Amino acid sequence: MPTLWIGTSWKMTKTLVEGRAWAEGLRDHLVAEHGGAAPSGVQPFVIPSFTATTTVAGILGEDSPVLLGVQNAHWEDAGAWTGEVSVPQAKDAGAQVVEIGHSERREHFGETVETTRLKVAAALRHGLTPLLCIGESAEVKDAGGSSAFILEQAAGALEGLSPQELSRVVIAYEPIWAIGEKGRPATVEELIEPFAALGAEYSGRVAGLLYGGSVNLDNAAALLGIEHVTGLFVGRTAWRLEGYLELLRIAQAHATA
Numbered sequence: 236m237p238t239l240w241i242g243t244s245w246k247m248t249k250t251l252v253e254g255r256a257w258a259e260g261l262r263d264h265l266v267a268e269h270g271g272a273a274p275s276g277v278q279p280f281v282i283p284s285f286t287a288t289t290t291v292a293g294i295l296g297e298d299s300p301v302l303l304g305v306q307n308a309h310w311e312d313a314g315a316w317t318g319e320v321s322v323p324q325a326k327d328a329g330a331q332v333v334e335i336g337h338s339e340r341r342e343h344f345g346e347t348v349e350t351t352r353l354k355v356a357a358a359l360r361h362g363l364t365p366l367l368c369i370g371e372s373a374e375v376k377d378a379g380g381s382s383a384f385i386l387e388q389a390a391g392a393l394e395g396l397s398p399q400e401l402s403r404v405v406i407a408y409e410p411i412w413a414i415g416e417k418g419r420p421a422t423v424e425e426l427i428e429p430f431a432a433l434g435a436e437y438s439g440r441v442a443g444l445l446y447g448g449s450v451n452l453d454n455a456a457a458l459l460g461i462e463h464v465t466g467l468f469v470g471r472t473a474w475r476l477e478g479y480l481e482l483l484r485i486a487q488a489h490a491t492a
C-alpha cells in the first residue's frame with residue numbers, strides 16, 4: 236500500500252488568527268494521538284495563503300510530519316516580477332511543496348501548460364515537491380475527452396523530466412466540474428477511466444496520484460478505493476480542522492486495513 240497523501244489548500248481563506256488555530260489544532264492532535272508523527276501510512280500536507288506560510292511553519296516546527304506548501308510560485312528565482320513569489324522565497328519561508336496549475340489559476344491568472352512546465356522545473360531545481368494539478372472542463376468531459384485532455388496537460392508539464400525527477404512529482408487530478416461551490420461531487424464510476432489512464436502512464440513513476448474536487452466525509456473512503464488513487468487534495472471539507480482530522484482518520488483506516 237503506497238503512502239496516502241491527504242492535504243488541503245486553504246485557497247484565499249483564513250486570517251492569521253484562524254490559520255494559527257487550525258495549525259495549532261493539527262499539531263496538538265498529532266502529538267496527542269500519534270506521538271507527534273503522521274498517522275500510519277499517511278502523508279499530511281497543508282497549503283495556506285502566502286501570508287500564513289511562516290506562521291504555519293513556525294507552529295508546525297521543523298521536524299513536523301506535515302508538509303507545508305504554497306499555492307503558486309514563479310519559475311524565475313528572483314527579479315522584477317511584481318506581485319509574484321519565487322520558489323527560493325517559498326523555500327525560505329518554510330515551504331516544501333509547490334502547488335502548480337490549479338484550474339482556478341489556469342482560468343483566472345493565465346496559467347498555461349508552458350508555465351506549469353517551467354514551474355515544475357523550478358520546484359524540482361530547488362528540491363521542493365511539485366504538486367501538479369490537472370483537470371478537464373464539463374464540456375471536455377461531455378465530449379468524451381477527459382482522459383486524453385488530462386494526459387496532455389500532464390505530459391506538457393512533465394516534459395523532459397528524468398525518471399528520478401518524475402519520481403518526486405505529485406499529480407492531483409481535479410476535474411473542474413467537481414471543484415468548489417459550483418461543482419458537484421464526482422461518482423466513483425466517473426473517476427475509474429481517468430485514473431486508469433493516469434495510472435497506466437504514471438503509477439509507480441510519480442510520488443502520488445491524488446484526487447480532488449468536492450471531497451467530503453461521505454465520499455472520501457470510496458474515492459481512496461479507486462485503483463491508482465494514492466491520496467486526496469481537499470478544499471472546503473478540510474478548512475474546518477475537524478473535517479481535516481476526520482479525513483486523516485479515514486485515510487489511516489484505509490492504509491492500515
Ligand SMILES: O=C[C@H](O)COP(=O)(O)O
Nearest residue numbers: 414415448449469470471
Ligand atoms: O484545491 C482543492 C480543490 O480545488 C478542491 O476544492 P473543494 O474540495 O472545495 O471542491
